Every structure is written in C-alpha cells, then in structure tokens.
Amino acid sequence: MSQVIEQRSIDHIPANERYGKPTNQFTLWFATNMQVSNVAYGAVPIFLGLPVHWAIVSIVVGHVIGGALMALHSAQGPKLGIPQMIQSRAQFGYVGATLPMVVVFIMFAGFNAACLVLTGQMLSTLIGVSVDIGIVIGTIGIILLPIFGYKILHACQKWVSLIAGVAFVIMSFNLLRNYGFGDAGSGEFSWGMFVLSVAIMVTYQLCYAPYVADYSRYLPEDTSTRKTFCFTFAGTVTACVWTFSFGAIAASAATDAFAGGNVDFIVGQAGFAIPLFLLILIISNTAAPGLGVYACFMSAITIVTTFFKVRISFPVKAVGMTLIGLSAMLLAILGRENFLGNVSAFIAILGYFMVPWTAINLVDFYLVRKERYSIPDIFNPDGRYAGIDWRAMSAYLISIAASVPFMNTEMYAGPFVEPLGGMDLAWLVSLVVSAVLFYWNMQRYPVRRGFIAHLGDAPAVQGAKASGNDSKSAAGDELESVGDAP
Structure with missing residues (x-):
C-alpha cells in the first residue's frame, strides 16, 4: 500500500525515485480536459455574441497561446523535482511567494467548485438525487484521488483519456450530424469580443500553470525539455480545443437547450446508452478537480510551512485534502444557480493575477537563472531566497496596476476598454510589463543577500557589497556589482 500511496508532498524528488516518460504528460492533460465542464466553458464566446466560426477561431488561438505558456511550466518539473508553486520562492522570496500562492489557492477552490456543479447535475440525472446531494457524492471522489497521490492520478488519467476520448468521438459525431456547425448566421463579429474570448481561453490554460509541474516532477532529470513541453502542449490544447x-x-x-451547459443536452448527443455515457462523463469530471485538490494542498502546505514547522505526515495530507474538498463542495452548492456567469467572471478575474506570475516565473527559469536553482535554499527560510524579493514583487504589483485601465469585467471596465471596442487587453499588458520589468530588475540588481542570480545563482564573497567594485564569486567568476537588489 505504501508503494501506491504517495509518500512525498512538497519536498524534492531525489534521482533514485524518478520514473515515467514524457508521453505520460499527454494522457494526463488530455484526460483532464476531456470533461463536460470544458464544454460548458466553450459556450462563453457564443454568449459574448460571436458567430460560431469566429468563436472556434478564438478558442484555437487562445488555447495555443495559453497552452504554450502552460507547457513551458511543465518542462520545469523534471529539472527541479519540486512542485510548481514552491519554486516561486526563488523569484518572490521565501515569504514573498505566499502572495501568489494565496491567489492560486483561491483559484483552485473556485475551479474545483465549478467542476463539482456539473458532476452534481450528472449524478442527479443518473441516480435521481438532488443536485446538492450529487455534489456531496462527487466530493468524495475528488478527495480520495489526491489522497492516494501522484501515481494513482497518472494511472487514472491514462484510462480516462481513452474512455472519455471514445465517448466524445461519438457525441461529437452526432452533434455535427444533427446540428452541423450550429447557427452560422447568429452573432456578429467584433474585435472587442474576439479579443475578450481569446483572453478567457489564455487565462483558462494559465489556471493550470501553477500546478502543471506537480505532475512532471517525478520524471528523470535528463528528460528532454522539448518532449515534456510538446506532450503537455499537445494533450492540453487538443482536448481543450475539442x-x-x-x-x-x-x-x-441549441441555445435554449444548452443554456448553462445543460448536461442532459450534452450527453443526449450520444444517442444511446445514456446512463453509460453519464457515468463516463462523471468519472472524467471527477479527475480534473482531483488534480485541483492535490495541487491546492501543495500550495496550502507551502504557505503553512513558510511560517510554521509542520511534519507533513499522511494523516496531515488526508485531513488537509479533505478540508479542501469540503470547501469546494460548499462553494459549489452556494454558487450553482448562476454557474456559467460565475465561471466566466471567475476566470477573467483570475487572469489579472496569474498572468504576471507566469511571466515572472518563466523569465526567471529560462532567461535569468537558466534552470539553475539551489533546491536546499528553496526550503530554507534563512537561505539565499529568504524574505521578500522586491525585484519580482514590484514587477508583479506594477504589472497588475498597469493592466487595470484595460480590464473588462461585469463589475469593472477600465477607461481604455470602450475606445478599444470592448477588448480586454489586461492580460497582454500585464504579461509584457511583468516580464520586461522583472528582467530589467534582475539585470539592474543582480545581487541579493550576497548571491548573484544571472550567473547561475553562484554565491558571491560573504560580506561583499555591490557598490560598483569588483568582487569574486565562490565559483571564481568576476562579478561587477551594480547595486544591491531592493
């Protein structure tokens, strides 16, 4: 049993425990997205007023862009062997990383709740219980899967990718046979709504970015970065576009029949064995929030261990994941009445906080530190990543502030939205501003706590002050310091 239940949590995976192939990333992310919740999300561009063919174009463009960014995070897993969000300590500091982690925790809770709403609807149809009772039953599945952990999650997703894939082939064929590509004459194209739809799709993919490396961190360290990227990208983009x-x-x-992502309409496209197809969709819709609960616990326990010493035993993991699952259940029951509206607003708001995080993380990994980190210091509150790193924090906060005038939500529309025809460019503004500003900060202030980042984080001479004088790093490299980091 101990070999089935994952023994580790946020700690580093040593070389002798690494296993698997990058192809596993395809089945995991394909299965995660072959679910009925995604079908409901796909209605969003139609309800924004786009014609169906332009809606599909926006879906493809958005998921390709977002999927590429998401897959770049996945490629970090084999190199570092740690969960995605704990690596943020290297950018934001041991304490500073708690800010994006809190945002991610909230995001996971909302995502899990959204999946549970549709699971509850399907269970209500299948076994005749109320939707609320169906949500409660579905919660059991999203708790048990992550308690078993990494190996079981990967194994389940392999089978789900096959079974759900076959089910969606049948339902998609019948949908096209019965309805073609929908009402091509409805809706009216506008660049504002098209760009807004693309932004929603990009943001959806970035919802996976904070935990995608959690499911590649057991791969051997010499696993090809290109292969990890490609299989992750292909899995998530193929399933999401579909x-x-x-x-x-x-x-x-069928706008009225499908309103709110009606499950009966979706499963009715099978044309036969409706209970069997419902069961398949319930299973596929349970796996995705199961991954979410697993990753939510990773973020939560990282936040807790930032301030308290905690021994992460199996009972602690079980209790923590149970509480996370129950919180998602409560949110699902309370928010299910306006499911589609809540989901679209939720995804849009999250993007404003997740896009700058992903830009900073990727710039740091690929351009600044170039895959070289001190793993022990990521777990050391007094190490080189201690405290709050204002080089990343300032870029993060400034980029969010810069994006505010471009935001377009139900609650708030920035002053630039109307002149731009309703476009929501906030995600693009925050992506560019955070990436450029963080990179500039790291070049302008390469030294923090006596360590240099842009030369592989090699430690500088203890007590050396970055005042424009030359000093020697422990690796023997010449360092021209230009000022201590803020």
Whole structure:
C-alpha cells in the first residue's frame, strides 16, 4: 500500500525515485480536459455574441497561446523535482511567494467548485438525487484521488483519456450530424469580443500553470525539455480545443437547450446508452478537480510551512485534502444557480493575477537563472531566497496596476476598454510589463543577500557589497556589482 500511496508532498524528488516518460504528460492533460465542464466553458464566446466560426477561431488561438505558456511550466518539473508553486520562492522570496500562492489557492477552490456543479447535475440525472446531494457524492471522489497521490492520478488519467476520448468521438459525431456547425448566421463579429474570448481561453490554460509541474516532477532529470513541453502542449490544447468547440457549436445550435451547459443536452448527443455515457462523463469530471485538490494542498502546505514547522505526515495530507474538498463542495452548492456567469467572471478575474506570475516565473527559469536553482535554499527560510524579493514583487504589483485601465469585467471596465471596442487587453499588458520589468530588475540588481542570480545563482564573497567594485564569486567568476537588489 505504501508503494501506491504517495509518500512525498512538497519536498524534492531525489534521482533514485524518478520514473515515467514524457508521453505520460499527454494522457494526463488530455484526460483532464476531456470533461463536460470544458464544454460548458466553450459556450462563453457564443454568449459574448460571436458567430460560431469566429468563436472556434478564438478558442484555437487562445488555447495555443495559453497552452504554450502552460507547457513551458511543465518542462520545469523534471529539472527541479519540486512542485510548481514552491519554486516561486526563488523569484518572490521565501515569504514573498505566499502572495501568489494565496491567489492560486483561491483559484483552485473556485475551479474545483465549478467542476463539482456539473458532476452534481450528472449524478442527479443518473441516480435521481438532488443536485446538492450529487455534489456531496462527487466530493468524495475528488478527495480520495489526491489522497492516494501522484501515481494513482497518472494511472487514472491514462484510462480516462481513452474512455472519455471514445465517448466524445461519438457525441461529437452526432452533434455535427444533427446540428452541423450550429447557427452560422447568429452573432456578429467584433474585435472587442474576439479579443475578450481569446483572453478567457489564455487565462483558462494559465489556471493550470501553477500546478502543471506537480505532475512532471517525478520524471528523470535528463528528460528532454522539448518532449515534456510538446506532450503537455499537445494533450492540453487538443482536448481543450475539442471540448470548447463542442460547447460553442452546441450553444450556437441549441441555445435554449444548452443554456448553462445543460448536461442532459450534452450527453443526449450520444444517442444511446445514456446512463453509460453519464457515468463516463462523471468519472472524467471527477479527475480534473482531483488534480485541483492535490495541487491546492501543495500550495496550502507551502504557505503553512513558510511560517510554521509542520511534519507533513499522511494523516496531515488526508485531513488537509479533505478540508479542501469540503470547501469546494460548499462553494459549489452556494454558487450553482448562476454557474456559467460565475465561471466566466471567475476566470477573467483570475487572469489579472496569474498572468504576471507566469511571466515572472518563466523569465526567471529560462532567461535569468537558466534552470539553475539551489533546491536546499528553496526550503530554507534563512537561505539565499529568504524574505521578500522586491525585484519580482514590484514587477508583479506594477504589472497588475498597469493592466487595470484595460480590464473588462461585469463589475469593472477600465477607461481604455470602450475606445478599444470592448477588448480586454489586461492580460497582454500585464504579461509584457511583468516580464520586461522583472528582467530589467534582475539585470539592474543582480545581487541579493550576497548571491548573484544571472550567473547561475553562484554565491558571491560573504560580506561583499555591490557598490560598483569588483568582487569574486565562490565559483571564481568576476562579478561587477551594480547595486544591491531592493
């Protein structure tokens, strides 16, 4: 049993415990996205007013962009062997990383709740219970899967990718046979709504970025970065474009029947064995929030261990994941009445906080430190990453502030939204500003706590002051310091 239940949590995975192939990333992310929740999300561009063919184009463009960024995070897993969010300590500091982690924790809770709403609806149809009771039953599955951990999650997703894939082939064929590509004459193209739809798709993929490396960190360290990227990208983009497009076509073809992502309409496209297809969709819709609960615990325990010494035993993991699952259940029951509206607003708001985090993380990994980190210091509150690193924190906060005038949500629309025809460019502004400003900060202030980042984080001479004088690093490299980091 101990070999089945994962023994580790946020700690580093040593070389002798590494296993698996990058192809596993395809099945995991394909299965995660072959689910009915994604079909409901696919209706969003139709409800924004886009014609169905332009809705599908926006789906493809958004998921390709977001999927590429997401897959770049996945490629970090084999190199570092640690969960994604704990690596943020290297950018934001041991304490500073708690800010994006809190945002991620909230994001996971909302994502898990959204999946549970549709699971509850499907269980209600399948076994005749109320939707609320269905949500409660579905919660059991999203708690048990992550308690077993990494190996079981990967194993389940291999089978789900096959079974759900076959089910969606049948439902998609019948949807196209019965409705074609929907009502091509409905909706009216506008650049504002198209760009807003693309932004929603990009943001959806970035919702996975904070925990994608959690599921590649057991791969051997010499695993090809290119292969990890490609299999992750192919899995998530293929499944998302497929299921979102299914939703867009369904919403265009049968707006009233599909309103809110109606599960009966979706599963009805099978044409036969409806209970069997419902069961398949319930299983596939349980795996995704199961991953979310697992990653939510990783973020939560990272936050806790930042301030308290905690021994992360199996009972601690079980209790923590149970509480996370129950919180998602409560949110699902309370927010299920306006499911689609809540989801679209939720995804849009999260993007404003997640895009700058992903830019900073990727710039640091690929351009600044170039895959070289001190793993022991990531777990050391007094190490080189201690405290708050204002080089990253300032870039993060300034980029969010810079994006505010471009935000377009139900609650707030920035002053630049109307002149831009309703476009929401906040994600693009925050992406560029955070990436450029963080990179500039790291070049302008390369030394922090006596360590240099842009030369592989090699330690500088103890007590050396970055005042424009030359000093020697422990590696023997010449360092021209230009000022201590803020």
